[in-house]
Amino acid sequence: MKPRPVLLGTAGLLTFLAAWELISRLGIVRQTSLPPASTTLARLAVELGRPELWTRTLETLAQIVAGTGLCLVIAVPLGLLIGRLPAVDAYSRTSIDFLRAVPGLALVPLFVMFIGARPEMVVGLATFVALWPLLTQTIDGARSVEPLALEMARSFRLGGPRTFARIVLPSAAPYIVTGLRITLNVTLLVAIGTQLLVGAPGIGQQMAQANANGDGLAIFALSIWAGVIGVALNLALRWAEDRVMAWHKASTAQGGAA
Known part of the structure; x- marks a missing residue:
């Protein structure tokens, strides 16, 4: 990451924490409803020293990774098709819109009825x-393939598998990455929310x-720890x-320079 965005992000985070601290300390919101940021972070440090939190964190991460992996296995081939x-x-549009x-x-x-908590x-x-x-x-990425590129593939007689690997998949890849980023965030929210509601193992249960x-x-x-996990997962995905998408960013930069 570039230094300037990191500095700006850090400054924004510190400003948020300072505002949180002042709102609580000045009594704008009662401390029983909104404890000060410093007190909350101190409590988080205590929780991080307990093995239970790390066990629940690993359980949550395993569920997030499994859910996101299943989404990839199901959505990408089906979406390309x-x-x-x-x-x-x-044939499938109405069913997808309904579901x-x-x-x-x-x-x-x-x-819960069929699987349990x-x-x-x-x-x-x-x-x-x-x-x-x-x-x-x-689906949008698969539709974004340039007709001219497909015509050229037919002219060169690349065949179906090579056309898919060299033209369709690279064209859809940026869309897939965007969808994966959204899916990862949704999986995190649903996992912790479900744990909270039904008492399934994880941070939500705690x-x-x-x-x-x-x-x-x-x-x-x-809650702060859950946010930290979300940021860490997004940074890992961005890394x-x-x-994986270095070729796409390079071609985009060349196109912008031209």
């Missing part, structure tokens, strides 16, 4: 909710226990994107 074959698009409109929270009782339940629900952004982005004990400070501390 739908995006390139109009008949498949027409993506179903609220994830409405399915929690159903998933287990990690598999969290992964299944997170996959269902987070699948659609990646699927729609992949937050639910803190709520049952009336420990509001722990809830704030764990991977910079390496």
Whole structure:
């Protein structure tokens, strides 16, 4: 990352923490409802010293990775197929529109009934909710292929598999990466939210226990930790994107310079 964005981001974070501290200390919001940032961070440091938090963190990360991986395995091939074959698009469009409109929270009782409050339940629900952004982005990416590029592929007689590997997939790749970024964030939110609601293993379960004990400070501390996990996952994805998609960024930079 470039130094200037890092400095600006750090300054923004410090400003947010300072505003949070002042709002609480000055009594604009009662400390029982919004504990000071310094107190919350101190409590987070205490929680980080407990093995239980790290166990719950690993459980949550495993569920997020599993859910995101399932979304990739399902959405990318299906999205490429739908995006390139109009008949498949027409056949599946209504079903996709219906399924993506179903609220994830409405399915929690159903998933609990058939699977139970287990990690598999969290992964299944997170996959269902987070699948659609990646699927729609992949469909758009498959449709974005330039007709001229396909004509050239036919002229050179590349064949179906080579045309897919050299033209269709590279054209769709930026869209897939964008969808994956959204899917990762949705998976994180659904995983922790589901753990909180049904008591499945993870950080959400620990937050639910803190709520049952009336420990509001722990809830704030764990919420910050969940945010840290989200930032870390996004940074890891950006790091991977910079390496896998280096060719795309280079071609974009050349196009902009031209």
